[in-house]
Amino acid sequence: MLKQMEGSRAVAEAVALCRPEVVCAYPISPQTHIVEAVGEMVKDGSLSPCEFINVESEFAAMSVAIGSSATGARTYTATASQGLLFMAEAVYNASGLGLPIVMTVANRAIGAPINIWNDHSDALSQRDSGWLQIFAETNQEALDLHIQAFRLAEELSLPIMVCMDGFILTHAYERVDMPTQEQVDAYLPKYEPRQVLDPADPVSIGAMVGPEAFMEVRYLAHAKQMEALKLIPAYAAEFKAVFGRDSGGLVHTYKADDADTIVVAMGSVLGTIKDVVDEMREAGHKIGVLGITLFRPFPITQVRAALQGAKRVVVLEKSMAIGLGGILAVNVRMALSALPIDVYTVVAGLGGRAITMRSLHALFRKAEKDDIDPITFLDLNRAVVDKQLERERATRRSGPAAEAILRDIGVVAAKLA
Amino acid sequence: MSFQPVKFYQTGTFTVGNRLLPPEQRSVQSQEKRYNSINSGHRACQGCGEALGARYAIDAAMEATNGRLICANATGCLEVFSTPYPETSWQMPWIHSVFGNTAAVATGIAAALKVKRQQGERRNIRVVAQGGDGGTTDIGFGCLSGMFERNDDVLYICYDNGGYMNTGIQRSSATPPAARTATTMAVGPEPGNVFGQGKFLPAIAMAHEIPYVATATVADLRDLEAKVRRAMEFQGARYIHILVPCPLGWGTASHDTIRIARLAKETGVFPVFEAEHGEVKSVLAIRRQLPVEEYLRPQKRYAHLFGKTPQVEVIARLQALADRNIRKYGLLEGN
Numbered sequence: 001m002l003k004q005m006e007g008s009r010a011v012a013e014a015v016a017l018c019r020p021e022v023v024c025a026y027p028i029s030p031q032t033h034i035v036e037a038v039g040e041m042v043k044d045g046s047l048s049p050c051e052f053i054n055v056e057s058e059f060a061a062m063s064v065a066i067g068s069s070a071t072g073a074r075t076y077t078a079t080a081s082q083g084l085l086f087m088a089e090a091v092y093n094a095s096g097l098g099l100p101i102v103m104t105v106a107n108r109a110i111g112a113p114i115n116i117w118n119d120h121s122d123a124l125s126q127r128d129s130g131w132l133q134i135f136a137e138t139n140q141e142a143l144d145l146h147i148q149a150f151r152l153a154e155e156l157s158l159p160i161m162v163c164m165d166g167f168i169l170t171h172a173y174e175r176v177d178m179p180t181q182e183q184v185d186a187y188l189p190k191y192e193p194r195q196v197l198d199p200a201d202p203v204s205i206g207a208m209v210g211p212e213a214f215m216e217v218r219y220l221a222h223a224k225q226m227e228a229l230k231l232i233p234a235y236a237a238e239f240k241a242v243f244g245r246d247s248g249g250l251v252h253t254y255k256a257d258d259a260d261t262i263v264v265a266m267g268s269v270l271g272t273i274k275d276v277v278d279e280m281r282e283a284g285h286k287i288g289v290l291g292i293t294l295f296r297p298f299p300i301t302q303v304r305a306a307l308q309g310a311k312r313v314v315v316l317e318k319s320m321a322i323g324l325g326g327i328l329a330v331n332v333r334m335a336l337s338a339l340p341i342d343v344y345t346v347v348a349g350l351g352g353r354a355i356t357m358r359s360l361h362a363l364f365r366k367a368e369k370d371d372i373d374p375i376t377f378l379d380l381n382r383a384v385v386d387k388q389l390e391r392e393r394a395t396r397r398s399g400p401a402a403e404a405i406l407r408d409i410g411v412v413a414a415k416l417a
Numbered sequence: 418m419s420f421q422p423v424k425f426y427q428t429g430t431f432t433v434g435n436r437l438l439p440p441e442q443r444s445v446q447s448q449e450k451r452y453n454s455i456n457s458g459h460r461a462c463q464g465c466g467e468a469l470g471a472r473y474a475i476d477a478a479m480e481a482t483n484g485r486l487i488c489a490n491a492t493g494c495l496e497v498f499s500t501p502y503p504e505t506s507w508q509m510p511w512i513h514s515v516f517g518n519t520a521a522v523a524t525g526i527a528a529a530l531k532v533k534r535q536q537g538e539r540r541n542i543r544v545v546a547q548g549g550d551g552g553t554t555d556i557g558f559g560c561l562s563g564m565f566e567r568n569d570d571v572l573y574i575c576y577d578n579g580g581y582m583n584t585g586i587q588r589s590s591a592t593p594p595a596a597r598t599a600t601t602m603a604v605g606p607e608p609g610n611v612f613g614q615g616k617f618l619p620a621i622a623m624a625h626e627i628p629y630v631a632t633a634t635v636a637d638l639r640d641l642e643a644k645v646r647r648a649m650e651f652q653g654a655r656y657i658h659i660l661v662p663c664p665l666g667w668g669t670a671s672h673d674t675i676r677i678a679r680l681a682k683e684t685g686v687f688p689v690f691e692a693e694h695g696e697v698k699s700v701l702a703i704r705r706q707l708p709v710e711e712y713l714r715p716q717k718r719y720a721h722l723f724g725k726t727p728q729v730e731v732i733a734r735l736q737a738l739a740d741r742n743i744r745k746y747g748l749l750e751g752n
């Protein structure tokens with residue numbers, strides 16, 4: 001049914017349709033609306049039976065999820081930013097134990113400086129944690145991906161993060177097509193755990209493993225993730241059969257077939273990029289887009305296939321590997337190894353900095369002429385940075401950098417545009 | 418057997434656990450059909466109080482639940498010595514996640530079980546969580562307090578050996594004053610752990626006003642078993658704190674584990690009591706009060722107190738702490 005609703009609400013309703021049995025909640029923006037909505041459904045009885053647990057930290061949220069998933073309950077939680085880091089030890093543990101927990105990450109920057117706005121630093125900090133990571137482009141896709149995520153997680157016995165841009169998606173009111181309970185029930189079978197804590201058949205989960213077997217256990221985690229590369233297209237096809245629309249998959253190309261320049265990105269910024277590409281196409285530019293839906297496992301073959309005809313690739317990412325450049329870009333480069341294609345890293349939109357069509361137009365036009373730095377920071381205020389560097393050269397006690405920069409800019413709150 | 422109730426004390430141990438009693442009066446441990454939840458063959462040190470405490474407690478909990486029990490275990494000696502891959506000592510469903518989250522894992526298990534019951538599961542399966550003092554009083558404290566505060570249906574058992582033993586005997590917030598550990602070295606003007614720090618978790622558990630809190634030692638098998646049994650009669654959060662001497666960390670003889678644990682209780686160093694909903698309901702009275710020196714002297718972690726010039730002042734401070742316990746919990750009453 002078509003409904004106008006907030007992204008968080010859409011995700012909450014989709015999660016509820018998946019009949020989770022245990023949901024843990026700990027507040028952090030911009031994820032809060034999702035678990036609040038699920039909690040309300042539990043409390044008013046419309047989602048039942050389900051245990052909604054207000055925990056004392058994200059570390060506890062993931063730990064409760066580990067316990068309930070290992071006891072055979074379909075388990076969901078959501079977090080963002082500092083919360084994801086706070087639970088990191090348990091995040092690795094959940095995947096190491098092979099527990100199919102589904103978690104929404106409402107993507108948000110990581111401090112310091114503390115910042116509540118959107119970028120992908122949080123999810124990407126956990127890229128090697130053994131969780132599958134899927135990035136939604138729209139609220140419809142976020143909703144759909146959660147339904148697919150439970151199916152996939154439980155089939156593989158691996159946990160999945162469904163990543164959606166904080167505020168940009170979570171707080172945006174959009175029209176979505178909300179499936180019916182019958183559709184979801186037809187698509188998502190009952191959770192049949194591979195391992196379960198049950199007195200009738202006692203097992204030890206989480207035993208100590210030494211050098212004699214650790215490599216093998218870790219290798220299996222990798223091998224199992226790689227299976228997702230086959231399962232995801234199959235599940236997306238099945239999804240289309242049941243729900244009547246395309247959603248999910250590994251990667252998506254847009255006007256990329258004959259493109260000399262292909263822009264690679266993840267998440268909601270793809271919408272803006274496509275608008276710019278549409279305008280540039282009309283003006284005769286041979287430019288296209290590759291949207292990456294699945295970040296872990298990284299679909300190397302599909303990325304290579306999509307990009308190999310291009311002359312250059314511009315990876316526009318809302319994250320950075322400090323001391324190296326990009327995170328997504330490094331992954332894309334891996335897919336393009338030995339191909340004569342220039343790859344540019346563009347770090348953009350950190351901490352919610354708006355990525356405007358105007359900036360993208362300028363960027364892409366320069367990129368087409370190979371006139372951008374290998375690592376470019378979109379809309380970086382160079383003067384402000386230089387001034388701070390100069391201050392640090394001149395004064396030993398130069399003080400906290402963030403405050404000094406805010407004073408230079410002359411604002412006290414975060415500048416969005 | 419006679420109809421008269423038998424008072425039978427094993428020499429020196431006061432333990433009535435043996436097979437001379439009629440079956441219904443025997444301790445869980447003395448029954449041929451005890452659960453052996455932690456099977457033999459694990460890698461604990463000889464005389465490990467923690468191995469013994471866990472065996473007593475978990476077997477008693479298994480007995481109380483007819484074997485319908487799931488266990489969550491924190492990282493630490495108990496976890497390491499009981500599950501060297503590919504072997505496991507646990508004859509029960511058991512999970513180890515990480516060091517500091519065991520109470521929360523147990524909350525998750527309890528939540529899943531509650532949903533399963535609503536879905537028609539007929540068995541009443543219960544949850545026990547366990548960890549060392551470090552995993553409980555320090556790194557796992559946030560999760561533990563959260564579990565208490567929500568009154569989740571979990572029995573949490575802390576095996577207190579007064580330090581981080583698994584990593585090589587470092588100080589925890591349960592390390593007693595003056596004790597030597599690898600991080601409270603027996604050097605300098607005030608050797609060993611400082612006075613005036615640390616916490617007594619049973620009192621903090623009581624402050625949460627959870628249904629049941631108890632302390633116990635491995636010296637009193639019957640008392641420990643009774644407390645576990647009592648704990649399983651409650652719904653909601655329960656906490657049992659068991660003093661478990663560690664021969665390696667304390668520098669005691671393997672065969673002295675029970676004796677040292679008893680001395681901790683008989684000197685007043687470790688108060689043994691039980692509390693319901695935040696109020697002390699009963700104490701295990703000291704039978705024959707002994708000076709703390711008797712408890713301290715056999716332990717190498719206190720050896721610096723008994724050198725050429727005995728540290729009488731430090732010993733007197735430790736005595737004062739024991740005396741305070743005795744007053745506070747009324748440990749001499751009822752004698």
Ligand SMILES: Cc1ncc(C[n+]2csc(CCOP(=O)(O)OP(=O)(O)O)c2C)c(N)n1
Pocket residue numbers: 089467492493494495516517548549550551552553576578580581582583584589
């Ligand atoms: C997050 C984290 N920090 C530190 C450790 C290292 N570590 C493992 S066991 C342990 C000591 C356990 O002490 P305690 O809980 O008292 O149990 P014991 O070994 O004394 O029985 C430590 C510090 C760890 N595994 N995880």
Ligand code: SF4
Pocket residue numbers: 460461462463464465466467468494495498578582583662663664665666
């Ligand atoms: S170090 Fe102590 S607690 Fe650990 S196994 Fe040895 S005796 Fe037991």
Ligand SMILES: [Mg+2]
Pocket residue numbers: 549550551576577578579580581582
């Ligand atoms: Mg310890």
